[in-house]
Amino acid sequence: MNNKNRFALVSTLALLAALQAHADTSGKALVKGHEYMAVTNTPNNLHLIDLKTESVYKTCEMPDRFGPGTLFISPDKTRAYVLNNNYRDIYGVELDTCKQVFHARLAQKAGEDARSMFSFTVSADGKELYAVANPMQRAIDHYVVGEPRMQVYSTDAGLDAKLLRSFPVPRQSYVMQAADDGSLYLAGPDIYKIDPKTGERTVALASRNWQRPGYSAPDVLYFWPHQQPNRDFTLLYTAARFADEKQDPETAEYLYGYMNINLKTGKTEVRDFAPLTELYFTGLRSPKDPNLMYGVLNRLTKYDIAKQQLIKAQELDHSYYCIAFNHAGDKVYLAGTFNDIGIHDAESLEKIGSIKLPGGDMAVSTTQVFIR
Amino acid sequence: MKATRIWRYLSAGALAMTAFGVLQPALAADGKALLEAKCKVCHLPDDNGVQRRIGYQRKTPEGWLMTIARMQIMHGLEISDDDRRTLVKYLADTQGLAPAEAEGLRYAMERRLNTIEEFDTQSKEMCGRCHSPSRFALQRRTAKEWEHLVHFHLGQWPSLEYQAMSRDRDWLELALKEMVPTLAERYGLDDPAWSKWQQERPAPTALVGRWSFSGHMPTRGDLHGVMSVEGGEGDNFRISLDGRYADGKPFKGKGSAILFTGHEWRANVEIDGVAMRQVFSVVNGEMKGRMFETEHDERGLDFVAAKSDQARLLAVQPEFLKAGEEAELTLVGSGLSGKPDFGPGVQLVKVLEQSPERLVVKVRAAADAAPGSREVKLGKLSGPSLAVYKRIDEVKVVPGYAIARIGDNGGATPKVQGRFEAEGWATDAAGKAYRVGILPASWSVEPFNERAAEDEDVKFAGVMQKDGVFLPGDAGPNPARRMSTNNAGNLKVIAEVEDGGQTLKGEGQLIVTVQRWNNPPLP
Structure with missing residues (x-):
């Protein structure tokens, strides 16, 4: 065997070994009581990271195309639901086996294209899955944009899930989460409380239409529906607070704030927490101390909410989009953009480690932390 | 990826042929047949016998090219490059824009990508935040067609109603109820200018002959010469x-x-x-537009030409004269004869050279010649002006705001350079500021603000050359920079001009940014 062939054989064996190793993890069951973090990345991965060892525990291969990879963990922690295939399909994956157990294509008829802008969730009892579809009908020589609709599925509808029911919802809807009382909170022009049985809708929190004296309407761009252990559904906003009735943007103060709905109690909250000095893609309150707000994009920061004061800021080696805490609240995990997850000490904000993921960009994926 | 490749190819001159004679002249009959063969599968005739969608739009050659390319990229149209050329030609000829309809918007076709566009706020926010509003302003459609365009946009890019300047409003409602009527009124399909142009348009053979041209290439200077045009069959020329x-x-x-x-x-x-490419409009014996390098459209020149059978004065080069000094001026045009008149205080010393296309003269400006801009006359001809000045009062960097782009470094996209000139301004007796012209300057860059200083943008974003050309840095993440960011930067561009013992400083802004990945013929 010449050297060239020998090299080729060695490479092939290495590749096979790598594939073998990769394939091996899919059947590894999660361990009850262990804390995991789920995240997706390109080209088609769903990773489960063991937060005790801070390493990739297993990787499930997802079908079809990646994007956006937004995911929810079922309330019984046995499944992940992932929005993928360029915003067009929702897949349910059994975490212990990596087996696909649910698949819903959002488009409902021939010639229809329907995409969900991060807008789906699973009910608190795990029985139903909700998704907002933004439909577009392709005619032979033109498109017709249709009215967005909430599509309701049974989570045991299998791989060709059919609708249980559907009803219209406002345009420009995005993230949503399901409350313990069975209602659904959907962020759109305002944040709506929806009865998923009837489609009846009220405004839970005004957003575009809020009436806060002296404030501009808030700007909200929030595509990371974190499932928090304390059942908070949190979104960040920015807004201007004007000096007087003239509403001069030059003299206004620009602020960061959060909107919060507790999915257990239904309690809502809108609160400024900082002057707007830099942008954050995500922000979450500490599980240890709800007066602490952490934000991330180009820096990791920590604010005292009551004082509206920056406590600490940590420079980062690159941008991160998505923040998460472990249950203890002593560690912060930064994901999104590349394929490395930064581990930071929640107290000092210093970087204490990194988890390198197989595959590529995590893009706008949401990390979900849960205990099996 | 596919889209990027096709635009790179298309922007490299797909509208004109590379070698005359290789291609047959695009006959109208071929175009009509191709339209039937390639488009009718989806675009059937309606009750009026008009081909749906296509028959209710008019646009520029670039506009039609982009439409057909989109049909290739998005809808599986298979068409050869030659056939596409024929089809673009046919559609632009039969459903194009009259010269008057494209006026004020030619910068988009001419690839003047540093243009600060003037549009109403709603158009800029609803459409212009993603692409140049010239894309729609260079189209004519029925109200129904404008409505289709709205549906196409939101259907193709559902995220657009979530973006800034969309998510604060009911975008679709505004687009359908406000933008569509506005667009239909401003840019309706039927326009008398188009019917008039169809009657008036001259035979292509009228363009054959000698054209005297004048040009100015930023950072390189004035130029002039003669362009000979031959052929004309099937609208093709050598x-x-x-x-x-x-x-x-x-x-x-x-x-x-x-x-x-x-x-x-x-x-x-x-x-x-x-x-290089030429993008001109030719009307009444005058050609006007921009010539630019095929691979670097930021490198180009303003161009104007007059046909030999039309007496016309196009330019005076240089366009300024200092009081109390003697200088050589070149008048460029066609049918030039006689002696020029530069107005009081400017004396014609000698005619150095004279031809119908070029008149080189030596002139002297009296020390007390009135400062200001004056019209130059040659017999009955006039047009260009000459600025006489005593001293420069202000220096402006042009363009005052510009974009350069990082590139190369193994990537598919070349760098886009910044190219700057120093424009002198003076004040006339009435206290009014007037433009003198382009003056030699020394060039430098500084951080635009504190942030740029902190991030060392001057060090990383690129190099300003002596001639006012800025060469941007390499593409890709740069490990030497904070957060491994790329070589983007925000710079102050500084021109220093010496005049009469004083140094005048002008400032502009240069944003060095990332590659333009999607780079279709109309921005």
Whole structure:
């Protein structure tokens, strides 16, 4: 065997070994009581990271195309639901086996294209899955944009899930989460409380239409529906607070704030927490101390909410989009953009480690932390 | 990826042929047949016998090219490059824009990508936040067609109603109820200008002959010469340019051109070994527009030409004269004869050279010549002006706000340079500021603000050359920078001009940013 062939054989064996190793993890069951973090990345991965060892525990291969990879963990922690295939399909994956157990294509008829802008969730009892579809009908020589609709599925509808029911919802809807009382909170022009049985809708929190004296309407761009252990559904906003009735943007103060709905109690909250000095893609309150707000994009920061004061800021080696805490609240995990997850000490904000993921960009994926 | 490749190819001169004679003239009959063969599968005739969608739109050659390319990229249209050319030609000829309809918007076709566009706020927010509003302003459609366009946009890009300047409003409602009527009124399908142009458009053979041209290439200077145009069959021409820069260096080359819509002149030429494009409008014996390098459209020149059978004065080079000094001026035009009149205080010393296309004179400006801009006359001809000045009062960097882009470094996208000139301004007796012209300057860059200083943008974003050309940095993450960011930057561009013992400083802003990945013919 010449050297060239020998090299080729060695490479092939290495590749096979790598594939073998990769394939091996899919059947590894999660361990009850262990804390995991789920995240997706390109080209088609769903990773489960063991937060005790801070390493990739297993990787499930997802079908079809990646994007956006937004995911929810079922309330019984046995499944992940992932929005993928360029915003067009929702897949349910059994975490212990990596087996696909649910698949819903959002488009409902021939010639229809329907995409969900991060807008789906699973009910608190795990029985139903909700998704907002933004439909577009392709005619032979033109498109017709249709009215967005909430599509309701049974989570045991299998791989060709059919609708249980559907009803219209406002345009420009995005993230949503399901409350313990069975209602659904959907962020759109305002944040709506929806009865998923009837489609009846009220405004839970005004957003575009809020009436806060002296404030501009808030700007909200929030595509990371974190499932928090304390059942908070949190979104960040920015807004201007004007000096007087003239509403001069030059003299206004620009602020960061959060909107919060507790999915257990239904309690809502809108609160400024900082002057707007830099942008954050995500922000979450500490599980240890709800007066602490952490934000991330180009820096990791920590604010005292009551004082509206920056406590600490940590420079980062690159941008991160998505923040998460472990249950203890002593560690912060930064994901999104590349394929490395930064581990930071929640107290000092210093970087204490990194988890390198197989595959590529995590893009706008949401990390979900849960205990099996 | 596919889209990027196709735009790179298309922007490299797909509207004009590379070699005359290789292609057959695009006959109208071929175009009509192709339209039937390639488009009718989806675009059936409606009750009026008009081909759906296509028959209710008019646009520029670039506009039609982009439409057909989108059909290729998004809808599986299979068409050869030759057939696509024929189809674009046919559609631009039969459903194009009259010269008056494209006026004020030619910068988009001419690839003047540093243009600060003037549009109403709603158009800018609803459409112009993603692409140049010239894209729709260079189209004519029925109200129904504008409505289809809205549905196409939101259907194709559902995220658009979530973006900034969308998510604060009911975008679709505003688009359908406010933008559509506005667009239908401003840019409706039927326009008297178009019917008039269809009657008036001259035969292509009217373009054959000698054209005297004048140009200005930023950072390189003035130039002039003669462009010979031959052919004309099927709107195809052979052209050759014979000119020179103000410093005497030649500007010579050959190429081929196609005339669309009776006035939209598109040519590929090779000038001194460099591939260039011409994007002109030719009306009433005058050609006007921009020539630019095929691979670097930021490198180009303003161009104006007059046909030999039309007496016209195009330019005076240079366009300024200092009081109390003697200088050589070149008048460029066609049918030039007689002696020029530069107005009081400017004396014609000697005619150095005279031809119908070029008149070189020596002039002297009296020390007390009135400062200001004055019209130059040559017999009955006039047009260009000469600025007489005593001292420069202000220096402006042009463009005052510009974009350069990182590139190369193994990537598919070349760097886009910044190119700056120093424009002198003076004050006339009435206290009014007037433009003197482009003056030699020393160039430098500084951080635009504190942030740029902190991030060392001057060090990383690129290099300002002596001639006002800024060479941006390499593409890709740079590990030497904070957060491994790329070589983007925010710079102050500084020009220093010496005049009468004083140094005047002008400032502009240069944003060095990332590659333009999607780079279709109309921005």
